[in-house]
Amino acid sequence: MRRGLLWLGALLLLGGCASSRPIDEIQIIQQMGYDFENGRYTGTAVYPTFKQGPMTKPNMLTTTSPTVYDLIPRLSSKSALPVEEGQLRLILFGKEFARRGVTQITHSLARNNKVGSHLLLGVAEESAKELLKTAANTTLSDTLYLPNLVEQNEQSMNLPKTNLHLFLYRYFSPGSDPFLPYFEKKGDFVKLEGVALFRDDRYVGHVSLRDSFLMKILLGETKNGVYQLKVGNRGKQGEDRVMLQNLWAKSKYEWKRDGSRHVLDVFVHIHASVRDYPSWLDHSGQDLFADVKKKMQNELEHNMRRLFRYFQKKRIDPLGIGDFVRSVTRHWDSDAFYREYPDLDIRPHVTVDIVHTGIGE
Amino acid sequence: MGLFSFWKKKKKRPPQRPISQLWEKLRQSSDFVEVSFVVGGKELSIYYFDSLVDPQVLQERIFCHLQNDIPQHPNVRLEDLQQIVPIQRIEVSEDTALIEEKVLKGFVAVTFREQPNKAALMGAAAENLGLRENNDSENEFSVVGPKVGFVENVGVNLHLIRRQVVTPNLVFREMSIGSVSKTKVVIAYIDGVANPEVIQTVTQRLESIHFDVVFDNAILDQLLADNSRTPFPLFISTERIDRAIYALVSGQVAIFCDGSPYAVIGPAALFDFFTSPEDYYLPWVLGTFFRLIRFFGVAFSVLASPIYVAVLTYHYEMIPEDLLGPIIYSRSNVPFPPVLEVLFLEITIELLREAGARLPTKVAQTLGIVGGIVIGQATVDAGLTSTILLIVVALAALASFTTPIFKMSNTIRLIRFPFILFAACWGGIGIIFAVCGLLIHLGRLQSFGYPYLLPFYPFRVRSFRDTFVRSPYSETAERPMFLRPRSRFRYDPNAAKQKRDIDE
Known part of the structure; x- marks a missing residue:
């Protein structure tokens, strides 16, 4: 009996130690933007307000500070309820901020137990604040417009998978560099423009959405994405293009020594379906796509070479080639490898299999 | 006469009381009947309780035969009455305590004047008087299978x-x-x-x-x-x-x-409380499915509202983004913290249940509707609870009814409350503490000396055939060995496994 009371007492006393945060008494922020302007940092938080039923309206809080860490406490001084970051879904960096390095944020996120590793990160072409504002204005009730945009494009389109976990993995790994989705403001809309590339934690450039398809394939097995190819020189715009839909692609790397130099062979096998093609292709007889296939392979190889050259020129490795080489090299030396990297001979070999071309084939 | 005189007497073995004293005592009661008459030169006394005896048996079997047949047997003794009276097992005794007990159970005592200290005891009790004749086993209803239940007799x-x-x-x-x-x-x-x-x-x-x-x-x-x-x-x-x-x-x-x-x-064992006879009447696939549903129901019933409390008080991070809107919106007008909100609704449901059980069936139905719909809707409209909680609590109450044994469903009703308090004090980790405490308690329990958590603790793999999965009858020939039965098989396991592809 006495022991029972003791337990009950302990329960009550210890229960007082936990700080409770009832869900309706906190300000949940779902998106956060960081900018660097005129020597000061600007933080923008997007939080939902629930007015009519489950319909939500995105609202914004903005504050500026000379340091980054100070931003969230400063936001609290503008909010009636304590600001809680446990439901963060997206963090957007302004281009200027990203150029100066994002470690301050990601390092704190890596240790924050409230934030999940599924958190998405992104880079805005100009200011993150403007982009978040535009996104908030384009949607009626969806506070998660940008995260949904990214997820949708990762799942069914050309964007390679990114999130905080993968960012940190690529950031800390000696054999790869991180990349993030890249947004641009087009008029009153927000548009996904491609992939922003980082050297360590600094933004160094970006590639287009079309090239990000190649990145997606080169990063590993993938089942989606579309790619448009030029197959002829006739007629108007669009009449000489083939729209390729990736069904299943696989990439394989081979690391060889060729004399004094190293050679990286990249074998890419794409099972694709042709979604749209110009009508003149139909007249060329039985082997409808034999010629097209050849052209596709050549063009893909050409584009991949271009992409590799771009990465080599920027001395970045978003594809994790260093990681691959490390996996097949004993005593891999990161510095030595990246000294050689800009002049590395990377040879893409693309095989395209056209699986089907729609009804009637 | 004290309340426990019965067993005190046994202990001390007091000296035998004369039988006349017993009759004297019993005469205090107005339903005690004493009939004395002379027949064929014999002086008979018959004693019985009017309220316990079946009058038809008394008249047709006892009085009729005593009055008609004793004159033909002039030297009859009490011990010979079995030859005359067509009643099974007539007992003759001198033991006053035994006579008292039997008479109080509806036996008729017959004494002869020549044998003053002895009485012949004939069973004439109205066994079924005032008792139910049949029971449709409505409290443990099963759609398939016999509907006959035990009765009071x-x-x-x-x-x-x-x-x-x-x-x-x-x-x-x-x-x-x-x-x-x-x-x-x-x-x-x-x-x-x-x-x-x-x-x-x-x-x-x-x-x-x-x-x-x-x-x-x-x-x-x-x-x-x-x-x-x-x-x-x-x-x-x-x-x-x-x-x-x-x-x-x-x-x-x-x-x-x-x-x-x-x-x-x-x-x-604990698992016996979640099996229903219907599991055995349905094909084993269905039986297993419904049994698993029942286990899920119990877990849901115990954990649903504690998890609601824990998540809304401490772990807002865990709420999926699509649920965030509905939860916050429905909570926004509620003036209480989540614990009080949950306790309020849980107690309302318990009140409804208790009131429904105490009232006559017809009123109870109306009450259920009034309680369920009117109170539920009104509390939400008044902003006392959130709609989501209303659904959670109602589902939890519903799930607790899936237990086939009433006693167990009462237990489930009760153990939910400590879980809610733990969740309110310590959040998710509190729920884990409560679950651990519950498992420790269950692990210590015994039923007639056998561990309550069998076959899980101690672990008995072979007895698992009839716990989560209700195996087909070809597999269940072996009795659960944890009960240590003297014989291993219920029926021939090989014959049960035989496949009869060709019917000869």
């Missing part, structure tokens, strides 16, 4: 059992419990199947019970229990015949008690 119950267990090994052991009620209690088991150790434990525990009136088997259940502080029922109590017989056949012991339509079955 223990004789009928034994008959129902004996009808289906046609073996000389079925043993009924009778004893009398209760200093005032002298209730007839019967232990039933199958000799050669049930472990003698269990039978001995049951007999010993029953013999050591000292109580005045045994109203129902539920009282025996509590007096027999290994641990009286647990909210968990340690024995199954059932009104279904099939369930009782299944228990007997698996090697368990059943206890019947006069005046109670329930049989108490032990040793019972």
